[in-house]
Amino acid sequence: MNGYDQAQLGGTEPTYLRTCGLAEAPFSVASDPRFFYADTGRVQQIQLLQHLIDFSEVLVLITGERGSGKSSLMQHFAAEAPERWQVCCIDVHALMSADQLILAIARGFGVELAGSEAADPNEALYLHLLALHRSYTIPVLLVDNAHDLPEDALEAVFHLTDVQSADGQRLLRTVMFCEPGIEKRLESGVMKPLRERVTHTMEIPRLREEDVAQYLRHRLTVAGWRGTDLPFSPRDIHRICKSAQGLPGRVNHEAHLALSKAATATEPRGDRPLARLPRLPHARMLVIAAVVVVVGVLLALQSRINTWFSGDASPPAAAPGLTAPDAADRVTVPLPVFEEKASPPTEEPDLGANGGTKSPPLTPLAELGEPLADAPPPLADESEAQLAPDETAPVATPEAGEVTPAEPSPPALSLATIEPNLVEGRREPQTLTLRGSGFSERTVVTVLWADREKALPPGQVSLDSAEQMRIRITTGVTPGQWRVSLTDPQTAVVADGTFAVVAPALPSPPPVAASPQPVPAAAALSLHGRDWVLAQDPEHFTAQLFASYDRPNVEAFARTNSLTGDAAIYETRHNDRPWFVLVHGSYASKDAARLGVAALPAAVGRAKPWIRRLDSVQATLTAPVAATGGAAAQAAPAPAPRAPQALQASSHEAWLWGQDPRHFTLQLMGSRSEANIKSFIKRHDLEGKVAYFHSRHEGRDWYAAVYGIYPDRAAAEQAAKALPAALRELSPWVRSFSSIHDDLHQAAP
Structure with a gap:
């Protein structure tokens, strides 16, 4: 993070740590991987970035406003890097020259320089990257605050990403984390040619209001919070989200100020959380609570009041089974005897078999100006009895601000059924219904199939109730077993279920001309091979969409992404292994190719397809004359x-x-x-x-x-x-x- 958060939060220990029972500051400016909150948007972004680094030669820009969590995302991404990568993380600044940058990158990759004066960092770094390439290790450069780099240093990053082996393979994958302003820099003047080298651009998503609540809970829990409810009301969370505009850094700032203000406004009372103290009951609640207490006391003193008004103050006899205390120990509040509220009794009730005296007639409270509508029913076989001071009968009075009893804990997360359980394979989205318990807005839904998985974004999940939700997915037409995994990020409870994708049935014959064969779509995908590539005009252009060591993965990509028109999969060699490449279309010009890419499905377009001349593609295959x-x-x-x-x-x-x-x-x-x-x-x-x-x-x-x-x-x-x-x-x-x-x-x- 940068100076924005330092200036806002300062470096002193928050005053609310002790009163909230926290072990450390939950909203500190220090970047700590334990506090990283992996919401659905960031998880998807990380998974896509990992895929691109594994299977593409990339230079990626990750953009986000100040306070969006760029540094935290970079550190988490580096920590999750697989062993086949070697990662170098550098934090740059506006005064870093190109030479200083190269030296920092060389040291970040662990390059040993034989004397800082004599060694050439450029050559040493190149040899190190080449050695990693030969050992099938992917070097990954992560640059934080890349927007601060001066022009020569920024050019050095782009040129370093261009370094190739003799076989034309780029030796370095680069991801730059920067503010959106870098786009304007790359579109102007001498920097404009650099923009064409950027293969992908991603924007860090902002937190939604429901994400802010979970984000705050996550940070407080890591810091030691053990309360069941957040120390923020829904209105507070709405205000924080609106003021912070969904930026985690600003959310930290607003939450810090709210807790600090609460800590200085009042002192804690008992074991009640400090953050709850500012939420004092309103005057109306205090009045209601006072009225309830007064009514309760009046009901408790009903018998004594009746006695006062009847003019007989003699104490009643003790109830059976009770021993009357000495007169000195007696209290003035007798245990009440309640009567039916329908009509006052005309005759005294018998106190029991031991021949106790009968009480005088009761004067109805209605005649005294007191309401009787809420009086409880009579207590069977109970009479007045005097208690010692420590045995005063308890009166049920609600806590201040308490209106209704606490709700029972919600049921644990579970997944009982997935309907339908046999899904006909299709290339268009389908809706599946999940039934179980414990579903909520925070439930994360992940779909797994064929060694692949995807965390569904909120737009593909509809919550109907705590027992039912619907997901909208595209399965493709390849048969297989699929799994749905539900996760509650708050409790870490996971629930799984499975369903099967079956081959699509043949379409019903049309009513006029029946045909046993399915009618192909007008723009159905035509998947070709090497010969189609070699037969195209070498001066035309094509779009490279995907590449993998596994041909079934490439075929699945082509079909599950609903491609149409002409495409081809050809085999070449990469790192001495078979390498399968998917290209789409043959376009007469580069502009036509760009239009073709723009018409591709959104999921494919987000991967920034590579537009190539067909002669460069054909050059990687065996020439027709040699065949x-x-x-x-x-x-x-x-x-x-x-x-x-x-x-x-x-x-x-x-x-x-x-x-x-x-x-x-x-x-x-x-x-x-x-x-x-x-x-x-x-x-x-x-x-x-x-x-x-x-x-x-x-x-x-x-x-x-x-x-x-x-x-x-x-x-x-x-x-x-x-x-x-x-x-x-x-x-x-x-x-x-x-x-x-x-x-x-x-x-x-």
Whole structure:
């Protein structure tokens, strides 16, 4: 967090800790992972971010207003990172230069620098990221307060995210936590090219009013609160939420002020919580309570009052079984004898078998101006008896401010049935009814299927009562067993239930022309393969939507997200493993591709699909000429590319233009500095053996060195294995000359 909260809350210990029974400050400005509140919106955001880092090359902006909890979210996300990641968290500031930033990142990843003066942090960091890449470890950079970075340091973050291995794989995943103002910075001046490199933008959701109540309860509980009710009324919570605008930092501030004001307004009374003291009963409640007490005392003294008005003050005889105390110990308040309120008795009741004296007739209270309507019925077999002072008959009088008795505890959370329990698979949303007990607005609903899970947002959950709720989900058409898990975040109680998704039945035949086959939708999904990709115009564009090591996952993504039109799944290699990629559409221009992406389902669009030229996609597949086999496909790789001796990019590029676009080469290294490329060539004694060229990569200068001429991809891969060890460690990237020609064309003035 930043200075906003420090200035607001200050650094002194809150005055309400002792009186509220708290062990520590519940609304401190210090960022403590124990106080992180994982509401549904943040849980979904974390799950999506984890998925993107695992399966995409990302640079993500997480934006939120000051006080929205960016730092807490970053720390929680880092703490939940899987072992396959190496995470570096840095908190930046407005005075941090680009060199200081790179040095901080290198140290954050644990890079050992042999002397701060002599070592080059850029090179050391690159080698470290490359080593992580080879060990199948994903390096993740989390930057807090990225909006404070000066221009050169902000550019350094973007350039670092561009660092690639020789095979073109980005080595770093970057997530920047910043205020929304960074968007305006990236859209202006020299910073504008950087905005195109951002793959995803997410906004931290604000807390709703019901979330604020749970948020306050969570923080108070962590701090030691043991009360059953919050020390805030519903009106207080509404005021806090409205004033804070759903921002957790401001909620902390408002709650802190409310408790502090309560602590200074009055002193605690007994064991009553301090925060309850400001909620004193209104004057009306005090009057009602006083009237109840007075009526109770009058009823208790009814017999004595009757005796006074009858003129006979002699004490009645003791009831059977009671021993009369001495006169000195007697009290003046006798145990009352109540009569039926219908009519006053005309004759004295007999006191019992022991022949006690009879009391004189009672004068009705109605004649004395006192109401009798609320008098209780007579007590059977009871007579007046005098009690010792310590045995005064109790009178039931309500506590001040108490109107009704406490309600019983709500039933525990349970899930009895899910209806229907057999769900026909569909690509459109369906409603399921859950029945059980203990349902509430705070109940978190999670759906699990096929090794995947999703916490449903509030828009997909409808609470009908404490025994029934409805959820709206899209199951797709793949049969399988699904599970619904309900969680009460307050009590940590979990209740589970299952249902089955079955294959959809064939549609009923139309009334005019019956047909046993289902009629396909006009815009049904046509899922193609590698051949479809190779058959497309290489100058067209496509949208890459999803990629995974597991082909069924890719197929499920295509179908469960209700895609339509042409799409293709093709296989390539990633980290020496089969890698399946889903692309959608073939568009004549990049603008047309953007329009196509905008028309995709919202869930797909939120993942920011990658728009690519089809020739770059085709270059990753086996060229059609090589697929036919023959002598050319079996030819041995050329020992060297017969590159020109001069170390000028222009002469090398002319040579590259003369190569057959259907052939392949090995890209050994890429850099934004031409001097680095020349140094690399000299260091490895590659003059005359490699060619290098200039291109543009995401709006910036880019230089790459390539080696060899090979008739097909397989021959190039075989040649890569025969390279010297120092070059093999760079993981050479097999690429076609057609893709290099495209780079040269785009970089031409």
